[in-house]
Amino acid sequence: MMVLAEEVLVETTREGVPVTVRRNGRVWTVGAEPLRWYERTPWWNHVQRMPKGQGRVDVQVWRVQARLGRNQRSELVTMDLECDHQGGTWRMRDG
Numbered sequence: 423m424m425v426l427a428e429e430v431l432v433e434t435t436r437e438g439v440p441v442t443v444r445r446n447g448r449v450w451t452v453g454a455e456p457l458r459w460y461e462r463t464p465w466w467n468h469v470q471r472m473p474k475g476q477g478r479v480d481v482q483v484w485r486v487q488a489r490l491g492r493n494q495r496s497e498l499v500t501m502d503l504e505c506d507h508q509g510g511t512w513r514m515r516d517g
Contacts, residue, residue, distance in 0.1 A: 432503060432512040440486050443501060445514065450488035453498050457485040481505075483515075 431444040443450040461481055484503045489496035502515040 428514050428516070430503070430512050430514050432505070440484050440503060443486065443488055443503070443512075443514075448490060450490055450499070450501070451492050452486045453489045454487040456487075459483055459485075 428445070432440050433442040433444075434440050440456055441452050443452070459482075461483055481504055484505075486501050486503060487498040488501060489498050503512055504515060505512050
């Protein structure tokens with residue numbers, strides 16, 4: 423099971439595609455075409471009733487491969503990111 427871990431800052435294109443991820447004071451640049459998919463929100467793991475005002479139960483998830491800074495020799499690292507569409511908060515999944 424994937425768990426949402428830490429909040430990160432994500433810069434996106436106009437279309438919403440991630441291009442950079444700021445994590446722990448470091449900037450990671452997306453170095454490969456990101457993948458996007460949708461999942462059911464497991465709200466039942468946190469509360470007994472669906473949160474008020476939440477009409478959608480599916481969320482958008484992005485898998486990006488990013489390198490530290492703009493160094494082309496830096497190794498690509500895979501990150502799974504989820505965006506809270508109500509507040510625009512991005513979180514990196516752990517696990």
